[in-house]
Structure formats: C-alpha cells, structure tokens
Amino acid sequence: MSGSFRGEEVTGETLRQLGEIEVIRRLARGLGQAVNVLVGIGDDAAVVRSEDDGHDLVLTTDAVIEGIHFAAGARSAAVGRKLAGRLLSDLAAMGAEPLWILCNVAAPARTSFRALKQVYAGMKRIAARFGAHIVGGDLSRADELHLHGFAVGRVPHRRAVTRSGARAGDAVFVTGTLGGSILGGHLRFTPRVKEGLWLRKSGWPSAMIDVSDGLLRDLGHILRSSRCAAEIELRKIPVSSAARMLGDGVSPLDHALRDGEDFELLFTVPAGKAEQFIRSWKDTFRLRCTRIGTIRSGPVSINLKEAGGSLSRIYGLGYDHFSCRVGKRP
C-alpha cells in the first residue's frame, strides 16, 4: 500500500485519530531540549543561537520520498535516518559543522503515530551522533509519503569547501567503497561528517562533493563547477562488496561508477600535497581513502583509463531525478 511503513509499525493510533496538536506534542516530548535552542517545536518557528560570530551559515535541503528514495514497507526509523543522513552528508561535503535540522512530513491521515515517532527517532539518533538537534518542522496530509528536511551548519568565514575549486593537476580522492547501495547501504550509510570537518580544518581539499548521484555524475558536478576535465584510472576505483554481490548482469565496476547513494566524499587535493595528504589521512582514519585519478585542463569530460592504458571519454550522467538516463557518448 502506498504511504505505508513496515507492518509492525503501522498498528496503534493513526495521525487522524490523534489530531495534529497531539501528534506535535508527543513528537516534541520525544526530542527533548538542547543548548542553543531558545524556542523548539511548537511555536511559529524555532529560535536558535549561533554562539560565535566569525562563521558563515551553511543551509541545505533534501527529500526522501516513498517509491523514489525508499520502498513502501521500509522501516520507518531507517527512513528517518536516511533523511538526516543525507542532510549531514551535504554539510560534510562543505566541511561544515552540523547544528540544526527541521523536517516536514507529508503523510496520509491513516499513518500510525508509532511509525512517525520512529521516523523522528531515526533522525534524532544519527543527528545526535554528529551534534545536530531536531528543532522543528511541519506536518501535512498527503496521499504520498514525503519527508523534506532542512539543515543548518556552520563554517568559519569563507572556509566552506565548494565544488568549484578543482584545478588541473589536482589528485582526485574518494573515501570508502562504491556501488550496490541498493542492497541496503542507502539506508545504513554513515555520513562522513568527521572526515569532512577534518578535511576542511586541515585545508587539503580544493573541491569536494558527496557521492549521492553516482561517482561519474558527482565528479561531473565538480568538473562543471570548476570548468575542467578528469582522468580516472578504472583499476583504482574502490568497488564495494555490495557491488560485487549484485550479479544483475552489470559489472561491479559499472555499479561503482554509476550507482548513487553511497554518500562517500569525493574531493580533489592539489598535486604537490597529495602524498603528504594520504599519509596524514592514514594517521587519522581507518576509513579507506583512494586516489582514483587526476584533474586535467580542457572541456568538461571524464576520461576513463583502462588497465591496458586505453582511454574512453564519458559524459557520465549517473542518476537523474527526472530522466533516469545513464548517458554514454562515443
């Protein structure tokens, strides 16, 4: 059934039975109060305090929609975790410290309160792990189940890491392994908040993005913003075990290149610093970090270098929310 979560979570009172005021009262009770939150859930807006001037604010939004970002019958806590995780991953990709999250829920009136509470519990757990607080949101009735989240983070003035700073010669790195998130990783990933903050503070990356639409497409975003090309060594791509397990006729490497929702960090480091960077990374994190290629000058494109040394030029698209095409031109 559309607009529903896993079976055991859809018993108990529905949103229609409780009414909006009682639903909000119960959700707010579960969230508690936090330092820096002057007015939390239950007024026209949340009022928060950013303790320290010298910072820029980082604002991001994301959506998690039934049938697109999760299947009907998914666990509601996992869906909440996914929404907050996506927001945290966006902040991580800017090198920002997470502060506050708001969440709009649009759901059928027959949705059980228990399921909604689990959505919030899932959001709260992952947010709290990275120091962020849920401070508000909006509830609406709808036929489809949509979660729309909004997050605020901060970075020291003009220190946000954007997509537009990559330069010819920079080394291209990616954290973790890629591909096959459809097997469950898209609900269980850890947003790379700690790594993003460390990268920004230590000043290594010239450009950064999180891998949400697929490696080729997200690299394409960096290249478009930075107006350059990239050469990627296919044998270096860190293919995940999930990508190898899929066995759907698409090669594990193609999954690693094109699947979305790994939420790893993809970033560039100036050529002269690349070796020093990778030593410093290994001293700090156990998480894998792989050099997969190099930024080149020239029109926006990705050159895939095969083991034998042959090159194919790809105008990679990965996941397009509207067309779902994966494009390859000769």
Next chain:
Amino acid sequence: MSGSFRGEEVTGETLRQLGEIEVIRRLARGLGQAVNVLVGIGDDAAVVRSEDDGHDLVLTTDAVIEGIHFAAGARSAAVGRKLAGRLLSDLAAMGAEPLWILCNVAAPARTSFRALKQVYAGMKRIAARFGAHIVGGDLSRADELHLHGFAVGRVPHRRAVTRSGARAGDAVFVTGTLGGSILGGHLRFTPRVKEGLWLRKSGWPSAMIDVSDGLLRDLGHILRSSRCAAEIELRKIPVSSAARMLGDGVSPLDHALRDGEDFELLFTVPAGKAEQFIRSWKDTFRLRCTRIGTIRSGPVSINLKEAGGSLSRIYGLGYDHFSCRVGKRP
C-alpha cells in the same frame, strides 16, 4: 490531472526532457546573486553570512501540497507565492526579519519547466518585497506535486515574540479581516512582515501567532502555550467581505472564526498599554487592527460573548491537517 498547473503553463519542455542539471542551471540563472550569499544554488549547500552577531536565528518550514493547499490547475506563480508567503508569515509572527528561503520541489517528470520557473518567480517576487532571498532547494521526482519551503530570519537575542507570553488581562488584537480565504485570499494574501517587525521593535505584544489554521484554533495555540483562557466579543470580529460573499449556509461570522489561511497577525497586548498601542498603530498603518477580546485566567478555553451578553464556551479546533474536524463541546 494530478501533479499539474494551469493549462497555459504546462506547454514547453518538461523536467524529464531537460534533465535535473539543466533545470537547476536555468532556475539559478533566474534568481541572480545577492549580498550575503557566498554560495547560492548549485553546490551541496548554500553558504550565507549573517552580518551581525547579537541576533538569534529564526527557522521555519511550511508545505504547499496539491489537493490540500491548492487545487490542481492553479496558477504556478500563485502557488510559489503562497509557499513563500506562508514562510514569511511565520517569520512575521515571531517578529523576525526575513533573510533566506530554500524550496524543495517534488513533481512528476512530465511537469513543464515553464510551470516550475513560474513557481520560482512567484516565490522570488514576494520574497524580494520583504528583503528575503531564495538561496537553494532540492528537486525530486514524485507522483504528487509538493513544495516544501524553509526560511531563516533573525531577531535580536531573546526578542522573538512567542505564543507563550499572554497573561490574564491582556487585550487580544487581530489585523485585517477574517474568513472566506477559499475565494482566493489564500493565494493572494500579504504576509504581515512589516507589521510583525514593527510590533516586535516597539515591544507591544506579549504573545503572537499568524492566523493560518483559523482564528479560534490559532487563539487556542496561544492559550495552550500561555496556559490561560480568552473571552472573545463576537460583535468585534472583523468579518471579511469574502466571508460574507460565500453564501454556503455557514454564517459569515462562523467563517471568520474558523476558516484558515487569512495569514493575519493575532496577538495580545498587556492591559495597561492597549489604548496607547492602538493609537500608535493607527499613526503607523492603514491596515485595520481590532481589539476582539481579553485574556482571562482559568483552564484553556475560549468564551464567546454574544451581543446580548450570553456566553458559550468553545474548545475550538479549526483546521486539523489530519482530522479536518471542527470541534464544539457544550
């Protein structure tokens, strides 16, 4: 058809035909750049600068959903205006200065780009009128058409006007006229940003809310937060001409008491200041502002005083997003 705007706006290229990257590029071009926006649409997140420390941030969210907040076939610019207007109205009700707006659009892939552009144009016009900038958002595919907006404003530290400050004896005021927004006011209203800022700066209101769910229900929100009762004089209610035009068997007064989406400001002013306040208001604004009653001590309830002097006690609910009940107990 579900997921559609007015006919003349649904010609031209669809979101599926253009693809997400081109859609975002074109939308960003239409929005321009603003002071205080370091990174706008097109990166992982927006980066903004709040110029001045001594302020708290005010964060709010709202949704505009086809079939709930607007009918299929509505003008797309009016729908965008409504979303931004709702957000600005929330900020107004806190006495906050609007700064930044982000908007998530979830739409069918067959949606025309022209319609989406008009949604953004509608948002931009009303936002610009009150000094706010559209700085980001997210596009997703969905079967239902949903807009989810997020806004950031600011108030001097601890000066936000909440719902919880009403005290026995305070006078209850409402701006403008009420009822019948279904005839078009719900798409055309002016958010009371200037009035909300003036009220906060001059320090009159002890509590404030915007009338989105209906007068009785929104007054109920103030009473629940402030833990008190109210006495309302029915002959004082400013009934709108739209409420009088409806002619649907419900009295114009009942429309004024219970209809939602007028987006006027409802607020309380301490008893000793009420006369001075209304003189000061009349010196400043042409907009009507009416004293409709008085806050009383006692359990949360609204006593409606009829012209003859008889009282009826109402536990008014107005619009509930999930149950749509209007409750009246003897």
